[in-house]
Amino acid sequence: MATTRPVSALDRLVARLTRLPGIGKRSAERIAFHLLQVEPSEAVDLAEAIRQFKTDLKVCSNCGHVTEADPCPICADPERDHGLVLVVEQPSDVVSLEQTGMYQGVYHVLMGRLAPLEGIGPGDLNVDRLLERARAGQVREAVLGTNPTLEGDGTAMYLAQQLEAMNVKVTRLARGLPTGSTLGGVSKAVLAEAIQARH
Known part of the structure; x- marks a missing residue:
């Protein structure tokens, strides 16, 4: 009867790393061997940053952005135009758009x-909260910033159908964004133009 070999710490780390998007087995092995060569404190700092990321981050109850405070700093900022709401797919899209400095x-x-x-329908997304905000009169204009893909x-x-039925002005980011790309994959300049030239 064959005995099973215990899984080594290296195999366990490589297996975990390959679960990350865009990380194959070879990349995972390179990362693992890099961590082996750095000072132990650097590897521990990375582990601590991941732990803090998972335990300290919250989801803003108003907009759904990932943050360490609820409401998030953007929703809590009285200088922002709270009637102008840019709708995006992911928190990473907020980060990309904020880097342009063009949207207030x-x-x-x-x-x-x-x-x-x-099998992903409206009930699987953070759509109800957006419609609640619109019903409560908190949305003067909704800028639809979903990625320029079929979905x-x-x-x-x-x-647009839901919001226009509530008399909310609906605009879309300009088509300077290349079809098939994601907001995180284009330059700040392209994002800035898309914000300014929304229609």
């Missing part, structure tokens, strides 16, 4: 996009 409204994070073939466009169409 607030956000709403859907945490995904409609994908009927994958992103479908999500934008659905949201």
Whole structure:
């Protein structure tokens, strides 16, 4: 009868790293061997940063952005235009748009996009909170900033129908964004133009 070999710490780390998006087995091994070569304190700092990220971050109850405070600093900022709401798919989109320095409204994070073939409908996203904000008169203009993909466009169409029925002005980021790309994958200049030239 064959005995099972205990899993080594290296194998366990590589297996965990390969679960991350975009990290294959070779990349995971390179990361693991890099961590082996650095000072122990550096590896421990990385582990602590990951632990803090998971335990300290919250989701803003107003907009759905990931933050360490609720409400998030953007929603809590009295200088922002709270009637202008830019709707995005992911928290990383907020980060990309904020780096342009061109947008002074607030956000709403859907945490995904409609994908009927994958079984993702409006109830699986942070759509109800957006519609609550609109019903309460908190949304003067909704800028739809979903990614320019088939699912992103479908999500934008659905949201436009819902919001226009509540007499909310609906605009879309300009099509300077390349089709098939994500907000995180384009330059600050392209994002700045898309914000300024929204229609």
